[in-house]
Amino acid sequence: QSVLTQPPSVSGAPGQRVTISCAGSSSNIGANYDVHWYQQLPGTAPKLLIYGDTNRPSGVPDRFSGSKSGTSASLAITGLQAEDEADYYCQSYDSSLSGHVFGDGTKVTVL
């Protein structure tokens, strides 16, 4: 069990909006460390989706957006597409563990 808690799964129909939460504590997200998000398609390496809480790397569609408030962060996917079906992970730094940490991951299913 990670110190960053994500729901195991979320689902939505094509075109809908889904959000993935990443709940932390005062030693990680609440300490204002940046939150980053990764997408992992089956059988592939993770790919950076959002960095520095809200920033999209070049090439990432603007359907993906990140936010952070207090001890939690969220990833939103609007206009859900079949190709968005993947596992999504949040990542931050934890001062109690003195290292980076990942959330447990959330599987997104497109109905």
Place this chain on the structure above:
Amino acid sequence: VQVVQSGAEEKKPGASVKVSCKVSGYSLTEVSIHWVRQAPGRGLEYMGSFDPEDGEIINAQKLQGRITLTGDTSTDTAYMEVTSLRSEDTAVYYCATATKIEVPAVDSWFDPWGQGTLVTVSS
């Protein structure tokens, strides 16, 4: 900018494994290197970080004493060695780079990632 890892390994319990991670498109000293593993059907687990420029190492507490992170700046290659392997160390091991430009180490994001190296520990 590319990160290429060494090939799959099969090891017996108690043995050691050393995975390499070659970066191209920039110098190893321009980035920090991070290691992450993923057991079959499981999530991502942070293992440790290495700064080739000053040799600073951060190891995940769970793996303290069993992991060694190094780098060879002459070949722009980073290495991760895990000793005293157990069956639960069976996983895909990833290396990833992180920029050091205007980003404190604690706020590093990992990009790009290598293709992964499958390490199987079995008797």
